[in-house]
Amino acid sequence: MTKKSINLHKNNLDKKKGYDFPGQHENEKIALVTRKHLIVLLPYFLYIALMCLLPIIFYIFIVPYVLPAFMDDPHDRLFILLSAIYYGFVWIVIFTVWADYYLDIWIITNERIIDVEQIGFFNRVVSELDLKRIQDITSSVHGMLPTMFGFGNIHIQTAAEEGKFDLKSVPHPVTIRRRITKLYKAAREKDRFIFKGDE
DSSP states (O other): OOOEEOOOSOOOOSOOOSEEOTTOOTTOOEEEEEOOOGGGGHHHHHHHHHHHHHHHHIIIIIHHHHOGGGGSTTHHHHHHHHHHHHHHHHHHHHHHHHHHHHHOEEEEESSEEEEEEEETTTEEEEEEEEGGGEEEEEEEOOSHHHHHHTEEEEEEEESSTTOEEEEEEEESHHHHHHHHHHHHHHHHHHHHHHHHHHO
């Protein structure tokens, strides 16, 4: 039976069955696929909204007094052309912000946590953490917006030199922390069972 490719369009907490991803180990099952909470895009949305309003504000409040020639034909066409180029740049900014948000993803399996971070268009960093290396895991929700919209950070302490593995601005941090803790205990129990079986 062929497996489906992993569905990156949903950001939920139910178990995925029959899905896979590149580099998946044999008998490794996906428990959770998530990305940052959608609210992290709010500052970018406000910034882009302001960028969209700038040419209109410039045309209404500045052009008539500073560059009145641009109000009449044929100079008004030059203003329209410059505005079109400017809005093309705004679309590139929108696409960049969305791609950065959408391609940043965490995949949590019964064996490890995989952090895929997209940096720009041509740079992707993939980090992974074996669940059995976890020493401590905490979740934190600080501030009014995170409390209202239910997102926060998860800090995972490991025995490795880098020390911490962070999942920032994730939805339902307490639920995800509990899920990771449950998977960690299951992985440790499985190792203990295998070790006893070898004796």
